[in-house]
Amino acid sequence: MNLKKGFTLVELMVVLMVISLLAANVAIQAVVRNRQTAEDAACTQARRQIQEAELFYFGDKGVHSIGLSDLVDSGYLLSLPECPNKGVYAWIPYPANSPSYQSILGCSIHTGAEALTSLGSTFTEISQGFIDFINAYYATNGNYPRNGWKNALRDLGLDVDEWADGINGIIYRPKSGTLLIKPDSGYSLTVDRASGSTITVSGNKKLIYSASDDKWYYQRIRPNNEVNMSTFQVINP
Ligand SMILES: [Zn+2]
Structure with missing residues (x-):
């Protein structure tokens, strides 16, 4: 191999290594991003199911559920959907006293929404x-x-x-x-x-x-x- 004009063999190997490391890094980032997107979507889907169950509960009973497990206990959900990243769900404070007070469910990880208190918001x-x-x-x-x-x-x-x-x-x-x-x-x-x-x-x-x-x-x-x-x-x- 004649590399005198440009790189030595060692230099060429270093360049190739750097290129392959950069490529691997980009691939890993893409995998991480895809997983985050999938988990975001699963969390959104889980919260949507709970929000819909709450809507039916309120429609039937005229009052809001008492805690999320109430939706399961009273038969509006077969089981309680959970955040794939173990985020904690809480109703986001929304104009207090309005019927829609328990209409938007937040996730401590995926929506950044925090419950108003350690016992919840409502x-x-x-x-x-x-x-x-x-x-x-x-x-x-x-x-x-x-x-x-x-x-x-x-x-x-x-x-x-x-x-x-x-x-x-x-x-x-x-x-x-x-x-x-x-x-x-x-x-x-x-x-x-x-x-x-x-x-x-x-x-x-x-x-x-x-x-x-x-x-x-x-x-x-x-x-x-x-x-x-x-x-x-x-x-x-
Ligand atoms: Zn979540």
Whole structure:
């Protein structure tokens, strides 16, 4: 081989190696990109299935599902579709109180959408999250968390700072075997009594969830004060 005019053999080999490495790199990038596209698409498809199930659920019942597993439990999905990359699904906050509040599902990986709180974004997600924590605490310890809301949060393993302020107009306060919710300043809440008439919850008034009978009440836990939370609404200032 006569390479005197241009490259030595070693130089030529180095050039060929570099070229093959570059080619391999491009091929790997293409594979990675294809896989990402496929996983994006699978995630989008999974979220679309859940959104459609929620739409039917709301159409039939007039209220939103309580957590995604509710869609499976009530027969609107055979099983819960999941993100191929183990992203966490949460409803994206959308004009609060509108019927479309649970219409867009976000993925922590593929849409960059984050739930508003560690228990979810909507009232149904958050209140059900608290109720699940209170029931789990009782099942483990045989008694309910402490009375003061900060100590109750600590007993439940939740972050005191996260719950100090209201979320979308609602202040959440766990207390022993109950969850109290109050309107944030400037907001009010409305709900129908079990008997039908509508109550406005404003100022220091509250609604109380009682874990012992799995019911919601206005101000005090007694039969006449039971409310129907499927009629619950937050009134913006
Ligand atoms: Zn995803």
